Amino acid sequence: MNDLRKKVQIKELISAERNKNFEEVVIGYSEEEAVSESQRCLNCKNPMCVKGCPVNVPIPDFIEKIKERKFNEAYKIIKTENFLPAVCGRVCPQEKQCEGNCIRNKTGDSVSIGKLERFVSDYYSVNEENTAEKNNKKIAVIGSGPAGITCAGELAVKGYEVTVFEALHIPGGVLSYGIPEFRLPKKIVENEIDKIKNLGVKIITNVIIGKSMTIDDLLYDGYDSVFIGSGAGLPRIxxxxxxxxxxxxxxxxxxxxxxxxxxxxxxxxxxxxxxxxxxxxxxxxxxxxxxxxxxxxxxxxxxxxxxxxxxxxxxxxxxxxxxxxxxxxxxxxxxxxxxxxxxxxxxxxxxxxxxxxxxxxxxxxxxxxxxxxxxxxxxxxxxxGQTSNPIISSVTPGLKIYGNGKIFADSETNQTSIKKVYAGGDAVTGAATVISAMEAGKKAALAIDKYFKNEPETV
Amino acid sequence: MYRIIKKVILNNDVTMMEIHAPFVSRRCEPGQFIILRVDENGERIPLTITDYNREKETVTIIFQKVGLTTKKLGLKSENDYIQDFAGPLGNPAPINIKNKRVLGIGGGVGIAPLYPQIKKLKEAGCITDVILGGKTGEHIILKNNFSEISDNIYFATDDGSLGEKGFVTDILKKTELSYDLVIAIGPLIMMKSVTDITKKYNIKTNVSLNPIMIDGTGMCGGCRVTVGGKTKFACVDGPDFDGFEVDFKECMERQTVYDEKHICFMGAK
Known part of the structure; x- marks a missing residue:
C-alpha cells in the first residue's frame, strides 16, 4: 500500500535537458497515476478546497468521477464552473488556493488537484455543442484573455450571441503572448479557444477597441451589453x-x-x-x-x-x-x-x-x-509590474477610473460606472492571476444575465 | 485577411497599397498608423496611414522596401491578401487650425505620412508650404498630390535632379522662418536637423516617430522614447511629439538594436 500522505509524483522533463528547449516541463499524469492520486481525496463533507477556488469548481465531485474512471464526466463537472480547465490545471497557484486548503495538507501532501484537473482536461476530446436556446441578446467582449474568454463562454451557454474583439492577431491574451510554451503549450490554449468558438462565440482579431471602435460605437451598433477585459497594459517604468x-x-x-x-x-x-x-x-x-x-x-x-x-x-x-x-x-x-x-x-x-x-x-x-x-x-x-492602459478609458466618457487609470467595477457585479458596461480582470485590478481574471469574467457574465432576465420587456 | 484593392509602384523602392480594412477606416485620422503582418510567420511592422476612404472602407499605406517584411509585402499583387492589418493605432496628429502658416517637411518615405496632415490643414484653411527631399527626383513621392494642397512646394535632392541639390534643411534655412508650425517627418537625422534650426527661431515643430514596435497598444514598451526627460511610448503617447523635447540621440541608438541581425538575415537569402 502506498503512503497516502504522499502525492503521486508527477513526471517532468529532466532539468538539464529541458532548459535548452521549449517543450512542456510537466508531463502530466497517466490514467493509472490519476486514478491513484484521486484515491487520496477524502471527499470531505465540507470541502475547503472548493472554498479556495475562485471559480468554485466542485473539486471532490470531479475527483470522485476519476476514482470511477469516468474521466469525461469528471471534465463536465469542472466545466460547469470553469471554462479554461486545461489552462487552470497548469497555471493556477494551487498551493495558495484549492491545494493550500486541502485537509491532507495538514499531515502530508495535499491532493494534486491541479494535476488532476489538467489530466481530465487533456483526456477530454469531445466537441461540445451549445444547446442553449438563443435569446437574441448581443454582447461585445473586449479582449480574449482569461477574463474575456470566460465571460464569453458563460454567456454563450446561456443563449447570448457573443462577439469577442481582440487587439492582437491571435486570441488568448496573456495565455498567448505572456505565459511561455514550456509552462502552457499554445496548442492547449488554441484547443480551449476552439471550444469557446464551438459554443458559437465569434472572435474578431486585429480590432483595438478605443481606436478601431469605441464602446459607444459598440452600443450604437446594437450590442446590448459590453464586457471590458482588456488586461493590464503598460509595463511599469x-x-x-x-x-x-x-x-x-x-x-x-x-x-x-x-x-x-x-x-x-x-x-x-x-x-x-x-x-x-x-x-x-x-x-x-x-x-x-x-x-x-x-x-x-x-x-x-x-x-x-x-x-x-x-x-x-x-x-x-x-x-x-x-x-x-x-x-x-x-x-x-x-x-x-x-x-x-x-x-x-x-x-x-x-x-x-x-x-x-x-x-x-x-x-x-x-x-x-x-x-x-x-x-x-x-x-x-x-x-x-504593469500600469493601466489608457486606450479605452481615454475615449469613454463616463467610465470611472481609479488608482492611476484602472477601470472601476463593482465588486459584486463587475458593472462599471456605465449601465450595461462591465469590466474585469487586470484592467480592473491591475496585474493579477489568470484565475482571478476568470472569476471576474464569470461574475460579470452572471450579472449581465441577471440584468437581462430581470429587465422589463421593452417594446 | 485583408485584400489589396490597389497597388501602385511609386519608384524602385517605394510602393503604395490601398487595403480593404473596415475596422481601420471607420475611425482613423491623419497621424495614426497600422500594424501589419504579411503572412503567418511574419513580424508585426508599423506603417503610418497615408490616406483613407470611409465609404470604400479602405486605408492607403506607402512603404519602402528596406527589410524582409516590406520586401515580401512588395511582392504582393492587387487582389492578394495580407494576413493581418490592425489599427488605427497611436493618436491623431495634433491638428490645430489656429496655426495659420504651416511648413511641412518630408524626407524619403516620410513624405507619405506628411501628406494626410498637410491635406487636413489645407482643408482647414491654413497656408501650407512644403519641402520634400529624397535621393533623386524619382525618390520624391506624391509630388502631384502635394502640389494640389500646397501653396509653395520646394524640393531637395542628393543629386540635384529635382529642385535644389542638398538637404531639406538647406531650403529651410532660406525660407523666412516665420511659420506658426513646422511638421517634419522623415529619417531621425533629418528631423533632428530640422529641429536644430527651428529651435533657434522658436517655431513649434512636430515630428513623427516610428521606432521598433510589436503590439502597438502600449503593452510591450519596445517603442519607448525620452521626450522632455520622461519616458514615453511612441505607440500610445505618440507617434507625434514636440520635436524640441525628443531625445533624438537615444532614438537613433535604439533603432539599431537589431541591425546586425537583419544584415545577417538578409545576407543569408
Whole structure:
C-alpha cells in the first residue's frame, strides 16, 4: 500500500535537458497515476478546497468521477464552473488556493488537484455543442484573455450571441503572448479557444477597441451589453537612470517576442537578442517565466534579482527555475543601469532589508546605505509590474477610473460606472492571476444575465 | 485577411497599397498608423496611414522596401491578401487650425505620412508650404498630390535632379522662418536637423516617430522614447511629439538594436 500522505509524483522533463528547449516541463499524469492520486481525496463533507477556488469548481465531485474512471464526466463537472480547465490545471497557484486548503495538507501532501484537473482536461476530446436556446441578446467582449474568454463562454451557454474583439492577431491574451510554451503549450490554449468558438462565440482579431471602435460605437451598433477585459497594459517604468539602454527589455516585450512572435523558432521573422548573462528584475511569475525563457534561448547565466525575501511566483515554477539553473539574488534592488556603446553592460545594485511595517503588517523594505555594488550583465529584463492602459478609458466618457487609470467595477457585479458596461480582470485590478481574471469574467457574465432576465420587456 | 484593392509602384523602392480594412477606416485620422503582418510567420511592422476612404472602407499605406517584411509585402499583387492589418493605432496628429502658416517637411518615405496632415490643414484653411527631399527626383513621392494642397512646394535632392541639390534643411534655412508650425517627418537625422534650426527661431515643430514596435497598444514598451526627460511610448503617447523635447540621440541608438541581425538575415537569402 502506498503512503497516502504522499502525492503521486508527477513526471517532468529532466532539468538539464529541458532548459535548452521549449517543450512542456510537466508531463502530466497517466490514467493509472490519476486514478491513484484521486484515491487520496477524502471527499470531505465540507470541502475547503472548493472554498479556495475562485471559480468554485466542485473539486471532490470531479475527483470522485476519476476514482470511477469516468474521466469525461469528471471534465463536465469542472466545466460547469470553469471554462479554461486545461489552462487552470497548469497555471493556477494551487498551493495558495484549492491545494493550500486541502485537509491532507495538514499531515502530508495535499491532493494534486491541479494535476488532476489538467489530466481530465487533456483526456477530454469531445466537441461540445451549445444547446442553449438563443435569446437574441448581443454582447461585445473586449479582449480574449482569461477574463474575456470566460465571460464569453458563460454567456454563450446561456443563449447570448457573443462577439469577442481582440487587439492582437491571435486570441488568448496573456495565455498567448505572456505565459511561455514550456509552462502552457499554445496548442492547449488554441484547443480551449476552439471550444469557446464551438459554443458559437465569434472572435474578431486585429480590432483595438478605443481606436478601431469605441464602446459607444459598440452600443450604437446594437450590442446590448459590453464586457471590458482588456488586461493590464503598460509595463511599469522603474524610472532609474539608463533604463532605455539597448538590451534592456520590459518582460512584456521579451515574452511577446518569444511566445506570440515565436522568436525561438528558426522560421520566425521576429528576432530576439540576448547576451550570455541575463539579469531579470522582479519576483513574480512574469519574472520567473522571463528567466527560464532566457535560459532556453541560450543564456549561460540567468539571475533573478528581487528586492524582498520571498518570491511571490507560483511555487512549482520557482522549484523548476532553480532546477534549471536560475540563480536568485534576494533583498537586492537595481538603482542604475550602466551602458557601453548604447548597450547595457552592468547594473548598479543596492542591498535591501525588510522592515516590519506597522500599518499593513506586510513587510516593507528599505535600501541599505553604502551597500551599492556593480553587477555585470549583457541583458536586463524588467518584470516590475504593469500600469493601466489608457486606450479605452481615454475615449469613454463616463467610465470611472481609479488608482492611476484602472477601470472601476463593482465588486459584486463587475458593472462599471456605465449601465450595461462591465469590466474585469487586470484592467480592473491591475496585474493579477489568470484565475482571478476568470472569476471576474464569470461574475460579470452572471450579472449581465441577471440584468437581462430581470429587465422589463421593452417594446 | 485583408485584400489589396490597389497597388501602385511609386519608384524602385517605394510602393503604395490601398487595403480593404473596415475596422481601420471607420475611425482613423491623419497621424495614426497600422500594424501589419504579411503572412503567418511574419513580424508585426508599423506603417503610418497615408490616406483613407470611409465609404470604400479602405486605408492607403506607402512603404519602402528596406527589410524582409516590406520586401515580401512588395511582392504582393492587387487582389492578394495580407494576413493581418490592425489599427488605427497611436493618436491623431495634433491638428490645430489656429496655426495659420504651416511648413511641412518630408524626407524619403516620410513624405507619405506628411501628406494626410498637410491635406487636413489645407482643408482647414491654413497656408501650407512644403519641402520634400529624397535621393533623386524619382525618390520624391506624391509630388502631384502635394502640389494640389500646397501653396509653395520646394524640393531637395542628393543629386540635384529635382529642385535644389542638398538637404531639406538647406531650403529651410532660406525660407523666412516665420511659420506658426513646422511638421517634419522623415529619417531621425533629418528631423533632428530640422529641429536644430527651428529651435533657434522658436517655431513649434512636430515630428513623427516610428521606432521598433510589436503590439502597438502600449503593452510591450519596445517603442519607448525620452521626450522632455520622461519616458514615453511612441505607440500610445505618440507617434507625434514636440520635436524640441525628443531625445533624438537615444532614438537613433535604439533603432539599431537589431541591425546586425537583419544584415545577417538578409545576407543569408
Amino acid at each position: 522603474m524610472g532609474i537612470p539608463g533604463e532605455n539602454l539597448k538590451e534592456i527589455y520590459y518582460a512584456n516585450e521579451f515574452l511577446t517576442r518569444v511566445n506570440l512572435m515565436k522568436a525561438y523558432k528558426k522560421d520566425s521573422e521576429t528576432p530576439i537578442k540576448i547576451g550570455k548573462t541575463v539579469t531579470v528584475i522582479g519576483g513574480g511569475n512574469v519574472a520567473v517565466d522571463s528567466a527560464r525563457t532566457a535560459k532556453r534561448l541560450g543564456a549561460e547565466k540567468v539571475f533573478i534579482v528581487y528586492r524582498r525575501e520571498e518570491i511571490p511566483a507560483r511555487e512549482e515554477e520557482i522549484i523548476h527555475a532553480r532546477e534549471e539553473g536560475i540563480e536568485f539574488i534576494l533583498l537586492t534592488s537595481p538603482v542604475k543601469f550602466i551602458g557601453e556603446n548604447g548597450f547595457v553592460k552592468a547594473v548598479e545594485m543596492v542591498k535591501t532589508k525588510l522592515l516590519e511595517s506597522e500599518k499593513s503588517g506586510k513587510k516593507d523594505f528599505c535600501e541599505i546605505e553604502g551597500s551599492n555594488y556593480l553587477f555585470e550583465t549583457d541583458t536586463v529584463i524588467i518584470a516590475a
